[in-house]
Amino acid sequence: MAQRELHQVIAGILLPTPVVATAPAPVAEPVRDQTGLHILLAEDNLVNQKVARRLLEQLGHRCEVVSNGREALERWRAACWDLLLIDLQMPEMDGETAIRLLREETPALGRQHQPAMAMTAHAMQGDRERCLAMGFDGYIAKPVSLEALREAIARVGAAEDSGLEEEKGLPDEAHLLKQCADDPELVEELLGLFAAGLNAAAAALNHAIDANDRETWRRAAHKLRGEAATLGFQRLAGVLQRLESQAASPDQSVPGDLRDALAEATTGCHRWLHRRSQEVPRAP
Incomplete structure (x- = not known):
């Protein structure tokens, strides 16, 4: 057809x-404040790592940093995370490949849906739809600001928490x-x-x-x-x-x-x- x-x-x-x-x-889903999340950040640029980590800590979150998609998958398999922040362009394994493999492995590992947000350096029309199609729950454009990061994390969290309402x-x-x-x-x-x-x-x-x-x-x-x-x-x-x-x-x-x-x-x-x-x- x-x-x-x-x-x-x-x-x-x-x-x-x-x-x-x-x-x-x-x-639109209301933006709400969230603190104390356990977040895995996958970002290969050292400067961006430090900035993002500092902003996340200012928002009251705990953050662990890895440098590529392969390492992100390894850490995801080994521990439980409230949120993954994954850069789309990284060496060894990019963010698109990492999220695809993660979604494929989720049922076999008996895991619940893992909230994940893409990070991209090029904010363009249609980015949101492309990231959703990849398997992400949202995205944020770099360079990130404190308020943009706060709102993006809150929206992903609100979407997860609204699951029962959304089912209607x-x-x-x-x-x-x-x-x-x-x-x-x-x-x-x-x-x-x-x-x-x-x-x-x-x-x-x-x-x-x-x-x-x-x-x-x-x-x-x-x-x-x-x-x-x-x-x-x-x-x-x-x-x-x-x-x-x-x-x-x-x-x-x-x-x-x-x-x-x-x-x-x-x-x-x-x-x-x-x-x-x-x-x-x-x-x-």
Whole structure:
């Protein structure tokens, strides 16, 4: 099944008219203060190591430093950590490889989901989505500041702690299976297509919003909303419904909390899809 067919399949086979349940408007996760965390920092630059470690200690955290992804994996296997901070570009093993291996090993080691945040020297549009797709829970751009580090850590922590609340806006697998005529292969196919296209769809929507292209913005929000609602990603669908309405509004700007809510809801989808991929047994 081609990627472009996902919307037609969902709209025509599962639910011809996806309905988004009425719920309070989603907002970005609140930033909260966290202290006393046990943090593993993977950073190869000595100056950056010292700066980041000092900032973390000022925030009341305990920090251990390693110089590459291989060492980070070794320390992660040997101890329990509240948070990993991993630079994307390091010798021997980069951050992307390290987080991929860590996520692959997590179920076999019987470990819970490990909160991990990427650090990148090049803050560019789409970095957040790329880091989430790699398996990170968030990212922070370098050079880091005390306040940026505080807020980034708090947001990752708030996202982890909000897991039960977040589940309210995520798929019920029994219901989804029923919607797919009790065909588990169709469930896997549709979720796979949704996962593969989510980042590109969100990026296209953000691009249309930035360009103030109202019609493209409306169509992009409507299409992704239908897919999200039908598959059970109601939190994301609710945000997209607000964005679709905003496209028709004379107001020329999108509230910052709405853009944040889109990013947070997308994060929740990625986290659920990743967790499910680790839990669902695959045929040999």
